[in-house]
Amino acid sequence: MAIASSATVLFCCAKPNFRRIPSQSRSSSPLTTLNESGIRSRSLIHDPITLSGLIGTGLMAGTFITAGPDSTAMAAVDSLQLSEPANALSLPTWAIHVSSVVEWITAMALVWKYGERKGYESWKGLSWGMVPLLGGALCACTWHFFYNDESLEVLVALQAALTVFGNITLCIAAFRINKLSSKIEVSEKP
Structure with a gap:
């Protein structure tokens, strides 16, 4: 059938x-x-x-x-069917993890391209500020790939550190973009 x-x-x-x-x-x-x-x-x-x-x-x-x-x-x-441990991620959860990483990389590339086209270095800085968060995402995916093995718990701490550091770099990049936007608005006023 x-x-x-x-x-x-x-x-x-x-x-x-x-x-x-x-x-x-x-x-x-x-x-x-x-x-x-x-x-x-x-x-x-x-x-x-x-x-x-x-x-x-x-x-x-x-x-x-x-x-x-x-x-x-x-x-x-x-x-x-393969036998997997009880803590294995389901296929939909993996799809979300992988698509999130792909979307993040795409966003980094688009932000970089926008900075190049418009000539705004601060937008390229935003792309660089997104790198630590990408590293954190890769740490999480690696840890899940090995079924959350206890010997790799260092990846959880590394992910947390990269997330904090990435949030700080994004904050700095956003501040630089805001500062540049303020300068552009002042220079455009008659």
């Missing part, structure tokens, strides 16, 4: 690559077929996304076959 539904989803969602053929050329290569309307479509097997889906479906089929005829489909799926 699961194998059939995977294959059905795969072939229903596959998007063939269509392109028009000039009317004078009617030859087709072995990889393509020509239908009556003059549209050439690539074979589904030569599409990398479809091919990876087919391989995945084959691997799932192999898993169910190796599980044996007496076992149920759920037993085969359960045999694939």
